[in-house]
Amino acid sequence: MAPILELRDVEAGYGPFRALFGVSLTVEPGEAVALIGANGAGKTTLARVASGLLAPSSGTVLVDGTGMAEAAAWRFVRTGVVHAPEGRSVFATLSVEDNLALSFQRAFGRAGLAGALRRAYELFPRLGQRRTQIAGTLSGGEQRMLSLARVLVESPRLLIADELSLGLAPLVVDQVFATLGRIREAGTALLIVEQQVGHALELCDRAAVLEHGLITWQGPAESAGAALESRLFTTGAAH
């Protein structure tokens, strides 16, 4: 079976700036991969390329073994590759419910919309209390919940999550990771970019270390800690 996501020698950047210098990475169906690296290593850029938000300047992105020629995020979503971007990525002028309905309508159809909304509000009761509020007026943590609710309820085939825990209270972080564990058991593959390395490694099978736009180490999540430590005290300290 072809890997659900495969990056081959991907280079990417913004205008004159390069952020990735030839990255290759695969995610198998049902597999969970943690992406680890310092600030500015290219993690977010890699997540954007993997979900079609950003076109690679060279190299290819394959979903289920088929090349995605042009970067069009909506095509990725329809093949089941869903991206939860970092930060407060909500539609600030739409209400909470409209934000959710936009995704759920496509994923579950008109009939499944009500059920999906109910599940989202069960996951984050706070959103249920504020369903008619304009998303831009939510607090930072609530906006995070909203963008997570959208992807967690959907149970996609592959979830690319960028800095999930950023700006959330520790209790909510635990809850989010519990939910991630649940959808992972249900068969969703994960590609997780996470500052809280401990949480991420616990959840994932495999880890990849990104340094200066290159993947410098890949291996099982159990040995990632030791590898990180040795890298930190050898090459990492040099920077």
Place this chain on the structure above:
Amino acid sequence: MSGAAGFFEDLFRGLLQGTPPGAVYALIALGFVLTYKTSGVFNLAFGAQAYISAAMYFKTHTLWGWPKWAALVVSAFVLAPLIGLVLERLIFRHLRTASAVSKLVVAIGLSVALPELFNQAARFTAVAGRQISGIMPDGAGVFYDPFGVYRFNRDELAMMAVALIATLLLAALFRFTMIGLAMRAVVESPRMTGLSGINADRVSAVAWALSSTFAGLAGVLIAPRFNSLISTEFFMLVVIAVAAAAVGKLVSLPRALLGGLGLGWFIAVFNTFLPRWSGDHTWLRPFQENLTPSLPFVVLFAVLVLWRAIGREREASDPLSGVDPPPPALAALERHPKLTLFTRLFGVGFIAVVGSVVWFRAGVLWMHLVTTAVIMSVIYLSVTVITGMAGQISLCQGTFAAIGGFTIFQMADRFNLSVLAAALLGAGVAAAVGAVLSLPVLRLGGVWLAIATLAFAFFFDAVMVKFSWVGGGTTALLTGTRVPRPLVGPVDFASDRAFLVLAVVVLVIVSIVVIQLREGTVGRTLTALRGSEVAAASIGISAARARIVAFAMSAAIAGLGGALLSMHQQNVNYSTNFGPVNALFWLVIVVALGARTVEGAIQAGAAFALFEPLILKGDLLAWILRGEDHLPGLFPMSGSWRLVLFGLMAIQFARHPEGLVEHGKRRASARINQWLEAER
């Protein structure tokens, strides 16, 4: 006819009379709001689209004799959405993440280019005296009188019916499908919409096709009310639509509907009663005569200035805007010093050669053209200040220039003041008007500032110019607004050569002032504001003060340039030189050639005066080919290609805000830079 019963009957009649035009205004306002809501484009080209459909209807029905229904289907339901789709696909799809102001500039460029492009492509010329007929058979001749007060003709009934049906269909679309929600989402962030699995391209294509159909329909419906088919009439239609749409803060469809109807009612009622009141109170008469044609602009201006809720909210920014590459720097900033020196030397040499050729060889016509180029460069420096430096769009630069011209005219005519002193006074008056205007308006910012200045320009055009203390009143109609040339000591500037020297001196002084302004505190402040208003405010910069200075400076420069132009032509020539639609073209040409730099303004001035005689008439090519006989049959080309070319060039503003010439220079200088680095 007296007493309360008569009053209410008249009121009722006014309301009925205002309903059909109100319905069409509502239709345009709906389309306008639809475009703004679904693509973030403040589509001033809407009038151009309406014009094209109306012209197509006229051509197919009146000239080719097609049946009315076929002409209507082709012009409003085939051509109009097609134009919308083409605009979306070729232009606006690539500008989704651009700022609202740069999208506005693109729309202005289109509004200049599209009508002429259609006229040239379809070989269409407005036929004077042949009015467009309405969409109903014998529409203007069959009447219905439901209330015994006002007789609707069949066309008016059709207008109301079409508006009603279109509104209901639109409401149904938004109510029963998710497309309305998707459209709103696409405006805010096409990338986020993509992450929700929605094809943003398709959504915005549907939106454009839909709103363009509204424009086309409104164009065909409203055309019979105009005496002849001129694209500027349709441009004013957009201003009316904006007035109606502003009532709904540009985003509410139901309020835009009410705004359109309300405007129709207001104008009709006003027209019913004002003549009667001014019969009793004679002091009202000049207002009555002048105010009626400009009511929509007055309403628009009043709404913008008085309604505090407008313009307060900032643009919602795309949370994923980080995906876009950062904006480029000015070419001059990243140029190799050797190259800068070389280009400066080349520029000075070029100007010296052209200058001496003009000085020794040019006849009267070319002397006139070159002087016009120099003076227009002065005026265009005012655009450099307000648009290039402050990043604001002002559409009343023509009005400021006219104020300069009229000041000279009045001062010389009444007080026999020295002309040069009057010119400086004119600049001062323009600056004062600019500063006063900017006080209520600068709070708005972005597209609102553009639209408020546009309303002011139309208001000045329709009302102020008519007053004798501005435009000279009835005497000016007979004798013209004559302006003398200055006479300083022994130098009489009545000679064209002497006047050219004067114009060049003024241009040099103004250029130095503009450069000083850019390098100084105000310039740096404005650069900071253009980068991020919030960040600038957080380090203690007052946006308002810097903008007022920029606005007043820009107005002063425009006033000085306008005064100079009036002196040159020895007449103000208000409507040919300074009309509100002319000022649109000014913005377009400056933005196309480079709004950030002084040389950009000078290039624009040269292009304004010389492009048509040199290039379009084929003179330059004839000189190169040694003889007019060798010219291809294409020449001489129509002057309206100028509008098409620069209008289309202005579209580049959204991608290359530094102007097309500047963009080309940057690419060239990057290449030469590489070469110079390699040599080292």
